[in-house]
Amino acid sequence: MSTIPTTQTSGPDNVANPELDTSSDASVDVSDVLEESQVMEVLQKLDQELVGLKSIKTRIREIAALLLVDRMRRSLGLTARPPSLHMSFTGPPGTGKTTVAMRMATILHRLSYVRKGHLVAVTRDDLVGQYIGHTAPKTKEVLKRAMGGVLFIDEAYYLYRQENERDYGQEAIEILLQVMENQRDDLVVILAGYKDRMETFFQSNPGISSRIAHHLDFPDYALDELLVIAQLMLAEQMYRFSPEALQVFEAYLKRRMHMPRFANARSVRNALDRARLRQANRLVAKGGRISKTDLMTIEAEDILASRVFSEEMLDEEQRSDTEEATSVCGDPNVGTK
Amino acid sequence: MAFHLTQGTFSFLPPLTDDEIRKQVQYCLDNDWPINVEFTDDPHPRNSYWEMWGLPMFDVKDPAAIMYEINECRRAYPNHYIRVGAYDRSKGRQTIALSFIVNRPPHDPGFGLLRQEAHDRVIRYTVHSYATDKPKGERFTD
Numbered sequence: 001m002s003t004i005p006t007t008q009t010s011g012p013d014n015v016a017n018p019e020l021d022t023s024s025d026a027s028v029d030v031s032d033v034l035e036e037s038q039v040m041e042v043l044q045k046l047d048q049e050l051v052g053l054k055s056i057k058t059r060i061r062e063i064a065a066l067l068l069v070d071r072m073r074r075s076l077g078l079t080a081r082p083p084s085l086h087m088s089f090t091g092p093p094g095t096g097k098t099t100v101a102m103r104m105a106t107i108l109h110r111l112s113y114v115r116k117g118h119l120v121a122v123t124r125d126d127l128v129g130q131y132i133g134h135t136a137p138k139t140k141e142v143l144k145r146a147m148g149g150v151l152f153i154d155e156a157y158y159l160y161r162q163e164n165e166r167d168y169g170q171e172a173i174e175i176l177l178q179v180m181e182n183q184r185d186d187l188v189v190i191l192a193g194y195k196d197r198m199e200t201f202f203q204s205n206p207g208i209s210s211r212i213a214h215h216l217d218f219p220d221y222a223l224d225e226l227l228v229i230a231q232l233m234l235a236e237q238m239y240r241f242s243p244e245a246l247q248v249f250e251a252y253l254k255r256r257m258h259m260p261r262f263a264n265a266r267s268v269r270n271a272l273d274r275a276r277l278r279q280a281n282r283l284v285a286k287g288g289r290i291s292k293t294d295l296m297t298i299e300a301e302d303i304l305a306s307r308v309f310s311e312e313m314l315d316e317e318q319r320s321d322t323e324e325a326t327s328v329c330g331d332p333n334v335g336t337k
Numbered sequence: 338m339a340f341h342l343t344q345g346t347f348s349f350l351p352p353l354t355d356d357e358i359r360k361q362v363q364y365c366l367d368n369d370w371p372i373n374v375e376f377t378d379d380p381h382p383r384n385s386y387w388e389m390w391g392l393p394m395f396d397v398k399d400p401a402a403i404m405y406e407i408n409e410c411r412r413a414y415p416n417h418y419i420r421v422g423a424y425d426r427s428k429g430r431q432t433i434a435l436s437f438i439v440n441r442p443p444h445d446p447g448f449g450l451l452r453q454e455a456h457d458r459v460i461r462y463t464v465h466s467y468a469t470d471k472p473k474g475e476r477f478t479d
């Protein structure tokens with residue numbers, strides 16, 4: 001690999017400079033660089049294991065392409081300033097922000113952008129101290145641990161508590177800002193939180209907003225995406241839905257989605273865990289010899305026992321999905337007191 | 338010739354540059370040896386307990402953070418000897434695997450030989466650092 005020393009201070013498109021030899025026939029094959037970095041398999045895994053999140057996947061591919069091109073440039077002796085890769089993930093709970101952040105660390109490591117590729121996940125408490133002089137060492141310790149990898153700050157807006165003047169969050173923010181700007185090639189910072197609160201946070205801290213190159217929004221999952229996620233989760237644990245169970249689960253989700261505190265993929269996971277619990281109960285009560293298929297299958301009754309079907313919903317008279325649930329499970333008392 | 342303290346690894350070489358220190362630190366981290374930064378202004382060869390600059394960095398896996406700590410120590414004590422130690426915890430070893438000086442005071446007056454007359458005509462010898470003639474904190478200040 002040859003390194004061309006650049007001594008000129010003029011602009012990047014200085015074609016007259018003999019050192020910037022654009023007429024040379026040096027070239028590099030994209031497939032070579034791809035193979036070398038093995039980034040394709042990481043991207044493919046991302047596609048397979050994460051459902052939906054189309055805009056996120058597109059952005060990740062773009063970042064991967066940029067970093068590959070940087071590699072190619074470096075191999076031909078062209079210098080490239082490392083791009084700023086700090087990101088902000090906004091979205092409701094359970095939409096995959098932490099999961100994608102972890103994948104991001106691996107992807108960036110495969111592209112040799114971060115040195116170690118480990119993820120340090122913190123919240124406000126890990127950065128802000130309780131008394132004067134406590135914050136700076138605390139934040140610096142966390143930053144030192146995260147160097148060479150990715151720092152993931154969850155619920156980042158809690159760092160800045162406007163109503164309390166004795167809050168030391170501002171100090172932590174300032175240390176973060178400095179490191180995000182001056183040590184870009186040592187650390188990648190990913191902030192995460194709800195969209196509206198992050199908006200307020202960025203408005204009150206324009207410094208942070210300007211240092212973040214990629215603002216990514218994680219939308220709520222659609223019903224069909226949640227179903228696929230449920231089936232992926234079950235398959236991972238070597239379970240599967242019976243055909244009736246799948247239908248009932250769809251009805252369950254339709255109801256659950258409108259109930260309060262719905263956390264997308266996390267609620268799905270909790271529901272599946274409860275279904276497994278009921279399946280276990282059912283099988284033990286059944287007794288006798290139980291086949292492997294029985295052990296693997298979640299039946300409709302395991303889901304129907306959920307209180308989502310029996311709990312009174314305030315405005316259920318206006319909801320048509322009660323009728324649908326009734327028609328699926330056949331119990332005329334579902335949805336009524 | 339100015340006095341050059343030859344304690345620790347690499348001490349017979351010219352002082353290491355920051356890049357070289359970084360590479361050594363990376364080597365230690367690759368071998369899973371946590372790194373520690375210590376400083377002192379008493380350069381006597383039998384002074385093995387230098388003062389610690391913070392706790393050993395057990396959970397730091399990247400040289401950037403360690404270089405930051407070394408530079409912070411240099412900023413706080415520019416006229417002290419600062420060394421970096423790496424501890425090997427593998428069974429059968431459990432000792433400092435690598436220890437080298439990363440910062441030296443600009444001028445070290447060196448050592449003198451002290452003679453103590455004991456019984457009969459026996460003389461006991463020891464080395465004495467001229468720097469320690471001054472009280473702690475005021476050494477190497479030129």
